[in-house]
Amino acid sequence: MKSKRLTNSIGSRELGLILFIILISIIIDIRNPIFLTFSNIGDMLTDTSILAILAVGMMLVIITGGIDLSIGSGIALTGMIVGLTVARYKNISPALAILMGTVIGTGLGALTGLIVSRGKVLPIIATLGMMNIYRGITFLISGGQWVDAYEMPESFKNISRSSFLGINSLVIFAVIIYIIAYYFVNYTRTGRQIYAVGSNKYAAEISGIPINKITWLVYTIQGALYGLGGVLWVSRYASAQNDSAQGFEMMVIAACVLGGTNINGGSGTIFGLILGSLIIGIINNALPLVKISPFWQTALQGLIILAAVILNAAIAKNREKQHLMRGEE
Amino acid sequence: MKKDFFRQWEFILFIILIAVNIINASLSPYYLSVNGILDATTVFMEKGFLILPMAFVMILGDIDISVASTMTLSSVIASVSYKAGLPMGYAIIVALIVGTLCGFLNGYLISRWHLTAMIVTLATMSLYRGIAYIILGDQAVSSFPQWFSYLAQGYLGSTHIPFSLIVFAVFAIIFGLILHKTAFGRYVYAIGNNAEASRFSGVDVNNIKLAVFTITGLMSAIAGLFLTSRIGSSRPDIATGYELEAIAIVVLGGVSPQGGIGKMLGVIISFFIIGLLRYGMGLKNVPSQMMIIFIGILLIVAIVIPNIIESSGARRRLNTEIKGDKSNAV
Numbered sequence: 001m002k003s004k005r006l007t008n009s010i011g012s013r014e015l016g017l018i019l020f021i022i023l024i025s026i027i028i029d030i031r032n033p034i035f036l037t038f039s040n041i042g043d044m045l046t047d048t049s050i051l052a053i054l055a056v057g058m059m060l061v062i063i064t065g066g067i068d069l070s071i072g073s074g075i076a077l078t079g080m081i082v083g084l085t086v087a088r089y090k091n092i093s094p095a096l097a098i099l100m101g102t103v104i105g106t107g108l109g110a111l112t113g114l115i116v117s118r119g120k121v122l123p124i125i126a127t128l129g130m131m132n133i134y135r136g137i138t139f140l141i142s143g144g145q146w147v148d149a150y151e152m153p154e155s156f157k158n159i160s161r162s163s164f165l166g167i168n169s170l171v172i173f174a175v176i177i178y179i180i181a182y183y184f185v186n187y188t189r190t191g192r193q194i195y196a197v198g199s200n201k202y203a204a205e206i207s208g209i210p211i212n213k214i215t216w217l218v219y220t221i222q223g224a225l226y227g228l229g230g231v232l233w234v235s236r237y238a239s240a241q242n243d244s245a246q247g248f249e250m251m252v253i254a255a256c257v258l259g260g261t262n263i264n265g266g267s268g269t270i271f272g273l274i275l276g277s278l279i280i281g282i283i284n285n286a287l288p289l290v291k292i293s294p295f296w297q298t299a300l301q302g303l304i305i306l307a308a309v310i311l312n313a314a315i316a317k318n319r320e321k322q323h324l325m326r327g328e329e
Numbered sequence: 330m331k332k333d334f335f336r337q338w339e340f341i342l343f344i345i346l347i348a349v350n351i352i353n354a355s356l357s358p359y360y361l362s363v364n365g366i367l368d369a370t371t372v373f374m375e376k377g378f379l380i381l382p383m384a385f386v387m388i389l390g391d392i393d394i395s396v397a398s399t400m401t402l403s404s405v406i407a408s409v410s411y412k413a414g415l416p417m418g419y420a421i422i423v424a425l426i427v428g429t430l431c432g433f434l435n436g437y438l439i440s441r442w443h444l445t446a447m448i449v450t451l452a453t454m455s456l457y458r459g460i461a462y463i464i465l466g467d468q469a470v471s472s473f474p475q476w477f478s479y480l481a482q483g484y485l486g487s488t489h490i491p492f493s494l495i496v497f498a499v500f501a502i503i504f505g506l507i508l509h510k511t512a513f514g515r516y517v518y519a520i521g522n523n524a525e526a527s528r529f530s531g532v533d534v535n536n537i538k539l540a541v542f543t544i545t546g547l548m549s550a551i552a553g554l555f556l557t558s559r560i561g562s563s564r565p566d567i568a569t570g571y572e573l574e575a576i577a578i579v580v581l582g583g584v585s586p587q588g589g590i591g592k593m594l595g596v597i598i599s600f601f602i603i604g605l606l607r608y609g610m611g612l613k614n615v616p617s618q619m620m621i622i623f624i625g626i627l628l629i630v631a632i633v634i635p636n637i638i639e640s641s642g643a644r645r646r647l648n649t650e651i652k653g654d655k656s657n658a659v
Contacts, residue, residue: 067447119633120640122586124392124447126632128573129625136622250455253448263448295466299459305452309444 013260013315017275024282032289040285042168046160048281049170050075050229050236054248055255055277056181056270057222062256063198064218065265066123070112071226072248073134076241078105078230080138083147083240090153097156101231102224108134109223113216131249139242149238160236170232177225182270194218198265250301255280257308262316280304338583342598349602353609360612364489366605371481373604374493375400375559378552379575380582381504382545384596387579388508389538390521390588391446393545395435397571398457400553403428405461407554408470408563417474425550431457432546436539446542454572461565471562481559493555500548505593517541521588570621577628578603586632603627 029036054071061068082101086092108130115126149157162169185191196204197214205211234240259276261268283304287297353369354361360369379396386393407424411417431453438449483492508514516537519527528534552571557563582599584591603624610620 067451069451115629115633119629120636121629121632124394125576125580125586126629128394128576129628131625132570132573132621133625136618136625139618140616140622247455250451253451257448263445293463293466295462296459298455298462302452302454302456302459305448306438306456309448309452310438310442313442313444 014269014272014275017258017260017272017279021275021278021282024279024286028282028286028290032286035286035289040289044281044285046168046170046236047285048277049168049174050232051248051251051255051280052174052274052277053177053232054222054225054229054252055259055273056177057218057225058249058252059256059259059261059268059270059273060185060194060218061123061222062253062261062263063194063265063268064215065198065201066116066215066218067127067253067263068112068219068222069124069127069249070108070130070134071222071229071252072245073131073138074105074108074223074226075230075233075245075248076243077108077134077138078227079234079244080142080147080230080240080242082231083152083234084141086153086156087147087151092153092156094155094159098159098228098231102227105227105230106220106224109220109226110216112223113219116219117212117215135242135246142240142242144242146242147234147240152234152238157235157238160232170236173228173232178270178274185270190214190217195266199267247298247301250305251280251284254301254305254308257305257312260312262312263309339592339595339598342582342595342602346598346602346605349605349609353605353612356609356612360609367489367491367494369605369608370494370601371491371559372608372611374481374491374497375552375555376571376574376578376604377497377600378500378548378555379571380578380596380600381500381593382541382548383575383579384582384584384591384593385504385508385517385541386446386545387576387584387586388517388521388588388591389541390524391439391538391542392576392586393435393446393450393542394572394576395431395450395454395457396545396549396552396575397568398454398461399428399431399546399549400556400568400571401565402431402457402461402553403550404553404557404563404567405465405470405565408473408557409464411473412470417477421554424554425547428550428553429543429547432543432549433539435546436542439542440535440538458565465563465565467565469562469564473557473561478558478561481555496555501593501597505597508593513537513540518589521590523589573628574603574624577624577631580628581631 025036034040054075058068058071078101081104082097085100086097112126112130115121115130116123119126160168160170164172185194193204193209193214194217196207196209197211201211233244237244255276256268256273257263257276258279259268259272259274261273261276283300284297287294287300350361350366357365359365379400383393383396403424406427407417407420410420410423415423435446435450435453438444439446479492481493484490485492485495508517516527516532519530519532520534520537524534553568556568560567578600579591579596580586581603582591582596584596607620610623
């Protein structure tokens with residue numbers, strides 16, 4: 001009975017998000033009819049793919065009660081390393097470049113995970129530190145220079161340009177990762193343990209769940225995803241810059257909290273995450289279409305996160321009140 | 330065990346501070362004079378106004394990562410109001426009010442809505458800097474009245490004591506006294522140790538949190554004004570990364586990010602360590618990215634090492650206890 005009520009309330013939240021997506025799409029389309037054309041929707045999905053991929057890792061981290069602020073810098077660092085490599089060794093195969101980025105990212109994420117799980121550093125402080133360390137290293141290895149489009153081999157740029165059945169490869173990457181993630185969090189033991197760690201650490205420890213290992217694992221997965229994201233980013237924008245993806249973590253966190261991931265840990269769904277990422281993608285895509293200055297973007301992101309967190313708190317409070325009232329009956 | 334360690338911490342910091350001065354003196358022959366060191370402080374003094382309230386926030390067990398954005402927004406508001414024709418004195422007051430409001434909003438959401446400080450200040454970090462971008466775009470405002478540059482660049486009368494150092498000293502004494510000598514300060518520690526227990530013992534947790542975050546906003550505005558005075562211009566991208574440095578200084582100063590532990594003296598010594606170290610690296614032309622990496626590493630190491638020492642100490646204690654039990658049994 002109780003679990004049924006819970007799924008009902010989660011379902012209504014996602015229904016609300018879908019209605020919201022339809023509503024803003026109509027409003028934006030009235031302001032600028034380009035918005036709901038096939039090619040623009042395709043562009044929007046392609047642009048949102050990297051964000052959506054990173055949101056999976058961020059959701060896992062947030063479910064354990066942590067946060068990762070280092071992902072924007074992580075993208076820049078792995079992107080820069082891979083960008084410099086393909087600029088020098090032009091005959092590297094795209095698959096090898098992707099593998100290289102993912103491996104480097106996994107290493108970075110594993111280090112962050114070790115600091116959080118074994119070093120017992122608060123996630124926000126550890127990842128704030130890593131954010132600056134990665135960004136600093138990116139500047140040092142690049143010597144302040146960019147890797148430009150003409151320095152990169154065509155095969156590398158084609159990673160993000162190729163398509164399969166008319167669907168851009170970035171979108172395909174995202175879909176594959178979401179299918180794996182859906183299976184992982186819902187049907188594997190480790191996936192369920194991630195939720196257990198976040199909802200009640202003490203109970204999880206007593207039940208014999210290896211908290212340190214799970215904590216380490218989520219940051220490592222996040223690392224692998226930003227490693228992959230870094231390669232895709234550099235391929236997509238055909239340049240590796242020192243200030244790539246600055247503030248990107250805010251967008252990803254916004255997608256998570258909008259999608260209903262509880263910032264205090266313990267809950268979050270893959271389906272909600274897709275909707276949250278879509279909303280952020282639509283807003284980013286629509287700002288230039290409805291002629292809002294890009295300078296509004298930073299403030300808007302902050303406002304969205306704030307609104308989503310307040311909304312989540314209000315929903316939780318309301319649910320609690322309902323439970324109490326039922327209890328009185 | 331833990332208490333002994335932190336009792337020594339200020340002493341260790343003091344020795345590090347002396348070491349930093351010796352290193353700096355070996356780098357530059359002009360450094361090791363009273364005037365040289367006093368001059369060096371003017372380069373980083375604005376961060377001092379961030380670390381004092383940040384120590385309160387972190388002893389509460391919370392965090393405020395919106396401080397740098399509040400600095401920037403206050404600075405931008407002051408410079409835009411001045412450019413619009415408001416006398417600088419009034420522009421400063423407007424900036425202080427804006428900073429206080431920024432802090433109040435953080436505190437209100439955290440204390441009344443019971444939202445996590447981390448996510449609230451993460452959102453307002455974007456929001457406040459975003460508003461600064463909306464106001465100024467990619468432009469800069471410079472050319473302030475002559476007296477405004479005195480704030481961060483002036484000296485007291487004919488002496489060689491920087492005005493900003495005096496202001497910082499006054500604030501440091503006030504904040505130190507409040508933290509260690511008043512009931513308010515004791516409540517801050519109590520909340521950091523156990524917010525729930527404090528609430529049941531009649532401590533007004535919500536209002537104390539609201540007050541601390543509001544004061545943090547005001548102090549960030551003051552920091553923003555001193556920064557503007559020092560660099561002589563205002564842009565929406567100034568003070569980026571200051572929140573990291575402020576948090577790093579407070580943590581290095583011996584404040585536990587879990588709350589409830591730390592002393593103002595340690596935080597102040599650690600402030601001068603980081604500031605003078607940065608100045609020394611500047612003398613050697615170390616790139617600023619190197620400094621960012623260094624501060625990031627320092628932040629993490631400053632937490633990891635005490636944690637490892639503590640856990641190994643706990644393990645040793647446990648081992649001796651087990652041995653003791655065995656010998657008793659025999």
